[in-house]
Amino acid sequence: MKYTEMSAEQLKAEQECLSRKLDEYRNMKLCLNMARGKPGVDQLDLSMSMLDVMHSEVDYTDETGFDCRNYGKMDGIPSMKKMFAKMMQVSPEQVMVGGNSSLNMMFDTVAAFMYKSPVEGEKPWMEVKDRKFLCPVPGYDRHFGITEYFGFDMIPIPLNEDGPDMDLVEQLVSQNASVKGIWCIPKYSNPTGITYSDETVRRFARLKPKAKDFRIFWDDAYCIHDLTDTPDSLLSLMDECKKEGSEELPIVFASTSKITFPGSGVAALAAAGKNFDMLMEKYKYQTISFDKLNMLRHAKFFVNFDGVMDHMRKHRELLSPKFDLVVQKLEDSLKETGVISWNKPNGGYFVSVDVMQGTAKKVVQYCKEAGVELTGAGATYPYGKDPRDCNIRIAPSYPPIGELDTAMDVFCVAAKLAAAEKLMEE
Ligand SMILES: Cc1ncc(COP(=O)(O)O)c(C=O)c1O
Incomplete structure (x- = not known):
């Protein structure tokens, strides 16, 4: 059900349930990171043999x-x-x-x-x-x-x-x-x-x-x-x-x-x-x-350039399941709220989420309390000031997929909780 269509009682029940879930995550002492667009360890491994192409016998x-x-x-x-x-x-x-x-x-x-x-x-x-x-x-x-x-x-x-x-x-x-x-x-x-x-x-x-x-x-x-x-x-x-x-x-x-x-x-x-x-x-x-x-x-x-493109296909094999997971979690968990939107990119390193206006800082804070680090709210705007306080950048590449799964669960709970609280204030 869309959050904007919920009665005050329904919102309160939703908020209480989400708050309990967030507390459970807080108690798990997680340490997960979706902050910066860094390649994962498996991606770095793809290039390790490059270190062998230069040696003392090579034509330099x-x-x-x-x-x-x-x-x-x-x-x-x-x-x-x-x-x-x-x-x-x-x-x-x-x-x-x-x-x-x-x-x-x-x-x-x-x-x-x-x-x-x-x-x-x-x-x-x-x-x-x-x-x-x-x-x-x-x-x-x-x-x-x-x-x-x-x-x-x-x-x-x-x-x-x-x-x-x-x-x-x-x-x-x-x-x-x-x-x-x-x-x-x-x-x-x-x-x-x-x-x-x-x-x-x-x-x-x-x-x-x-x-x-x-x-x-x-x-x-x-x-x-x-x-x-x-x-x-x-x-x-x-x-x-x-x-x-x-x-x-x-x-x-x-x-x-x-x-x-x-x-x-x-x-x-x-x-x-x-x-x-x-x-x-x-x-x-x-x-x-x-x-x-x-x-x-x-x-x-x-x-040659074909070699570069072959290499990029290997990156894609490692990265696309992570992006699919992130988008699926957002769809499954946040779509029903009707107050949160995101992109589904064909490439690059990020998924950009617009949480409910006025809640991005709170979402990042809730995630931090539950051990999930995100790029700071506002970072995607000059001077670090997002006038609508709604944009959050998710970087799925670095954490292994199991960790990403948990980190996204935390993110979705935090985004929904902040939205429910905001609507209750209003
Ligand atoms: C748009 C953009 N430009 C440049 C960079 C950094 O590139 P480099 O490592 O070549 O300095 C990044 C890294 O995340 C980026 O997202």
Whole structure:
């Protein structure tokens, strides 16, 4: 029965029953974690043989004969440039393969624009006192952390099923020269799992920003992370920009963090024209070169892009039962309440749940008391403030499936209890 249709007595009975269940969980002294999108141990095991492809007898040169043990090749070895170009839907010469983290490259890119503009006549962002960044919500807390660190006013943009509200994006970008960028996770977005529609990608390519140094930070972290037989497809922003003559709008990012080893994988960015030149120039001062033995290790392990896709199918086999379980539990337990909704993603790392408005913090707290850790309520919004206090990001990948099962039972009880209590107050 829908919670909104329950009488006061029915709600009270429901609340008492849920409260007892939560107490039972509290007494179980659980220690479960659905907080961060980390690959499970079984997923990490998939890449262990990569550690064997490099040994003292191995050919340590890349396909051009370059000795990967030494300094040089600032933009990365050709095989990895090609591999990332396929992943990011750009051409290999636009790719710069970097270190172990794409987030690090995003931070560095914002830092570069803070200090120096690639566009003649534009001030470095540091000198733009009222600088602003558009933040589709719900979104990725660490993106928001970067722009908060660099002193941007962050403007939340509603994220719909087909991408950010493009009417609002176009209006803000075309009218306000202090709007300098937007964070985008175009495929299997973190946390809602949506993929931008073709029309959304085309509208991004057609943007006419007032600020000539406005940039689209296109974080394609989940570009090949499918979970179903009906994967989403994403149009290449770089191709669309080429058609529109706006190739300097996007900077694309990706990494193998959720393909091989997070923190020990390989990251890359792709950019065109002056963007690429400016970033390469900056990296020249920042480092003498990145870890090419790790690039070579990845290249040897995968052999080619088909090898990467085969590997992703193995991840999918391990991950999709976990996502199925989470969605099934939500359907079985929360659908009847009529006040809680969620997404069923075709890929990526998260399930985004909108609990009853005004209860997300309480749900996270109840889960914590019962030994289940979730991403903090509000984390998916700039400054950690969800104005409706309703969005919670569930990360099913890390816990073994048995633990996930129990953690989801706790979550469902907590979400229902908080909703019943809220309705009783009202
Ligand atoms: C959207 C998004 N971008 C970037 C990252 C981090 O990537 P990396 O490990 O390459 O820094 C994550 C990790 O969860 C993510 O969800």
